[in-house]
Amino acid sequence: MKAVVFERTGGPEVLHIAEVATPAPGPGEVLIKTAYAGINFADIGRRTGLYGGIALPFIGGLEGSGTVESVGEGVTAIERGTPVLGYTARGTYAEYFVVPQDKVAALPASMSLEQAAGVPQIFMTSWNALVHRAKLQRGETILVQSAGNGAGIAAVQIARNIGARIIGTASNAAKMKAATDAGADEVINYLEADFELEVKRLTDGKGVDVVLDGVGGATFTKGMRCLTADGRILSLGFSGGDAMISFHAFDMRGTTIMNGAYGFGALPRVELERVLALFASGAFTPAPTTVFPWTEAAAAQRLLEDRKAVGKVLLKVG
16 A cells, blocks of 8 residues: 655655555454545654654554444454544554554544544544543633644634633634634634733633643743633643743642643543534534645645644545
8 A cells, every 4th residue: 555654754855655565454453444634743743753762664644534444353343334533543644544443433424534534633632631631610711722723623612512711822813713613702813912911811810720732832831820720731742842830830829730632542432432422413513624635745744833724634645
């Protein structure tokens, strides 16, 4: 089969299509013929060498959609030809990818293969962060950083479903509209206003109960200052650099710092089923997508890396 691979770490230009062996499903696994693959910052981290410990050549991709091609021994709940989404550790930038059966699910009737490819990482990560880690409650206020990107749009919808007040940040009108359409109550253009001051103004100086941050660096530090006493801040990544944290301030305020992305892949299957049920009911809608042919994987990753994407970036495979 063909796949998008890289043999060395570096810029987007290291990505290219090559012939590789077609995987076979083992016991408890499902082989999916890929339609679309989602692009995530973790893919960029692996390509640049930020995340070490990978064997080269490497096939990227943590999520995708397609149809079931075959199943391994012991798989009885899903049949060949079923349209599905799946998430895994690697390998969806390819004509076929293998997924453990508990990480694959049939699509709700209202969801297309294009929409489905962008669901697993952003919705399951944000679900884990807000529902299980932060335990966001009805009536609380949350600040969602980068609320117009994929994870931000997912987080806004989850927070809206919980019944929280949502303040988002975004860098342009298109991203602000996407966040508002997803259910944000207020959205701050962080390039035009100091979001820390705006959060304090919008909350009458009280601050927010929860901050969801996928940027890091100075944004994370400023986000901490937006919290109420005993507030919770969750990191989904540090693409903007490491944060400099005053632990004296941390101790005084009783702030809880959490890795919001940690362990979402270990969530039991029932959590995936709950999220998909919310899509089926209309409570959740997929994030808007920007689709590139897989021959343009470098351009697709560059768009995400440059923070110009609204919603989710996908590769159309084949």
